[in-house]
Amino acid sequence: MTTHPTTPAETVRRRDHSILPRSAAMLIMGVCTVYFLLPLWWLFVGSTKNREQFTGTDPLWFADFHLLDNIGDLLAYRDGIFLRWTLNSVAYTGGAALLGTLLAAMCGYALAKYRFPGRELIFNVVLSGVLVPATALALPLFLIFGQFQATNTFWAVFLPSLVNPFGVYLARVYATAGVPDGLLEAARIDGAGELRTFFTISARLMSPALVTIFLFHFVAVWNNFLLPLVMLSDERLFPVTLGLYSWNTQITQVPELRGLVIVGSLISIAPLAVAFLLLQRFWRTGISTGAVK
Amino acid sequence: MTQLATTDPTRTEQPPPTGPAIRRPGRHRYARAVAVFVAPFGILFALFYLAPIGYSIVQSLYVVKRTGTYGPAQEVFGGLAQYRLVFSDGPFWTSVARMVAFGAVQVPIMLGLALALALLLDSGLITGRRFFRLAFFVPYAVPGVVAAIMWGFLYSPQLSPLKPITSTVDLLSADTVLWSIANVVTWVYVGYNMLIIYSALMSIPTEMYEAARLDGAGRMRIAWSIKIPLVMPAIVLTTVFSIIGTLQLLSEPQVFRSFSSAVSSTYTPNMTVFSLSAIPNFNLAAAFSVVLALTTFVLSFAFLKATQRRGMP
Numbered sequence: 001m002t003t004h005p006t007t008p009a010e011t012v013r014r015r016d017h018s019i020l021p022r023s024a025a026m027l028i029m030g031v032c033t034v035y036f037l038l039p040l041w042w043l044f045v046g047s048t049k050n051r052e053q054f055t056g057t058d059p060l061w062f063a064d065f066h067l068l069d070n071i072g073d074l075l076a077y078r079d080g081i082f083l084r085w086t087l088n089s090v091a092y093t094g095g096a097a098l099l100g101t102l103l104a105a106m107c108g109y110a111l112a113k114y115r116f117p118g119r120e121l122i123f124n125v126v127l128s129g130v131l132v133p134a135t136a137l138a139l140p141l142f143l144i145f146g147q148f149q150a151t152n153t154f155w156a157v158f159l160p161s162l163v164n165p166f167g168v169y170l171a172r173v174y175a176t177a178g179v180p181d182g183l184l185e186a187a188r189i190d191g192a193g194e195l196r197t198f199f200t201i202s203a204r205l206m207s208p209a210l211v212t213i214f215l216f217h218f219v220a221v222w223n224n225f226l227l228p229l230v231m232l233s234d235e236r237l238f239p240v241t242l243g244l245y246s247w248n249t250q251i252t253q254v255p256e257l258r259g260l261v262i263v264g265s266l267i268s269i270a271p272l273a274v275a276f277l278l279l280q281r282f283w284r285t286g287i288s289t290g291a292v293k
Numbered sequence: 294m295t296q297l298a299t300t301d302p303t304r305t306e307q308p309p310p311t312g313p314a315i316r317r318p319g320r321h322r323y324a325r326a327v328a329v330f331v332a333p334f335g336i337l338f339a340l341f342y343l344a345p346i347g348y349s350i351v352q353s354l355y356v357v358k359r360t361g362t363y364g365p366a367q368e369v370f371g372g373l374a375q376y377r378l379v380f381s382d383g384p385f386w387t388s389v390a391r392m393v394a395f396g397a398v399q400v401p402i403m404l405g406l407a408l409a410l411a412l413l414l415d416s417g418l419i420t421g422r423r424f425f426r427l428a429f430f431v432p433y434a435v436p437g438v439v440a441a442i443m444w445g446f447l448y449s450p451q452l453s454p455l456k457p458i459t460s461t462v463d464l465l466s467a468d469t470v471l472w473s474i475a476n477v478v479t480w481v482y483v484g485y486n487m488l489i490i491y492s493a494l495m496s497i498p499t500e501m502y503e504a505a506r507l508d509g510a511g512r513m514r515i516a517w518s519i520k521i522p523l524v525m526p527a528i529v530l531t532t533v534f535s536i537i538g539t540l541q542l543l544s545e546p547q548v549f550r551s552f553s554s555a556v557s558s559t560y561t562p563n564m565t566v567f568s569l570s571a572i573p574n575f576n577l578a579a580a581f582s583v584v585l586a587l588t589t590f591v592l593s594f595a596f597l598k599a600t601q602r603r604g605m606p
Binding site for chain 1: 323324326327329330331333334335337338340341342343344345346348349352406409410413416418419420425427428429430431432433434435436437438439440442443444445446447451452453454480483484512537540541543544547548550551563566567570575578579582583585586589590593
């Protein structure tokens, strides 16, 4: 005790020094967590209630657990139109994001790794595509597809969704930083063709960036509302966002739709939430490449 | 678009991959590879980005004329007639002013919050960083339409768990609904922007702080004088994206029309364009979208130029 008289006092002082900022910081984090998660908690709780309980019980706590019944009702409503919307969304989004990521990666890679005339021009034109407002595209696209009698088809939403200029930017940044020229040279000396080198070596080195591009492209297409709103009139082609929107506009006339909108909203969030959780490791490393440069 | 458009100096200064002697045939060989890599994206970009923009501009220069009351409609070149209509359209410019006001308040709040949370996550004061990072980011996975539906219910006095608030303030009235929508947008995008800024913070080498700490700089001082200036490019990037997003606002207010009669069909510029396409008056709608696109370009570039002049990277 007597040998180290200053130790306890020092510890206390040091803890005093950081305990106030630490608890203030944690308090802010806690308040923000409530802000960000409370609406989702409300949605989940609301999805488990039947109609009387939805208005009659505490909106933030469970009554009887009817989630599965509600999902059953949702899927059964009008011959499973909601399931069809969900599958449409999966087809629009999964397809467009996979193929779109590949195209953006190839283009960004070429812009990073080859010197050819017009390289900077192509890059700058593609990049200014990021700034173009969605309505400036959706409306003329509707007219152009109209000339080919192709509005109100799957392709009218799918094809424009393939183009992701920001993905090209990210792919270029990442290919510049993550694919060494020496490696490409070695592959060339070994006689590998350029395409083969890309698919076997470069794409693998770029994979964290590719997952990031894929995820953000996936979110953008999954959340897309304007293009399907403009293009589609046939309900059977709707993505889930447009379907939920159309139900929500009818709630005052058809009150039983309210419960379906709530459960449907919950289900429409689930695929993205799962994708983000599973691929966390990738997008965390990938997002920094876009931000730092 | 400084940090976006500038070419990477490490690339351009490097010698070409092959030596000068075999450079010409080498180039020739790669030309095919480049075409294969660039063409698929390039063709789609031309078809679904460049062509529609060009088509919009052409369309906006035409007017529909009828011969007599029942004559067939005919598109004739009208010069800037549609643009005269755009510039004399009161509701459109009211909606542009509304979005500028919206952006002037919402963007600083959202990015301020994103920056503060990113700095807190980076400060070493927080336990459970992984959890918080994920919790704040989850709303980004919620489609704008769904987020608006959800908050619309939360604002409705009969259903809301926020009764103490909704019983005193009508969050869906003409005076408040714009800021209620601002809250939805903030809720969705804070986490996304926080993550971009946080990633930039993570890439700062820690030696930079150690030197400052030895000089006696406190946490606040380090955040203010070292961290914030170093993540400025990320903040500029997120601001530009937010400005573009604000001017394009459509799905959230469109959904709110079901919840609040205060949201008209011309509440935002994009909604005006959309409602014209339903009438349909495509020529005028095209002129509106060209003006909106130009406004977006001008505001984004003005912001970038302003930040450049102040000596930011």
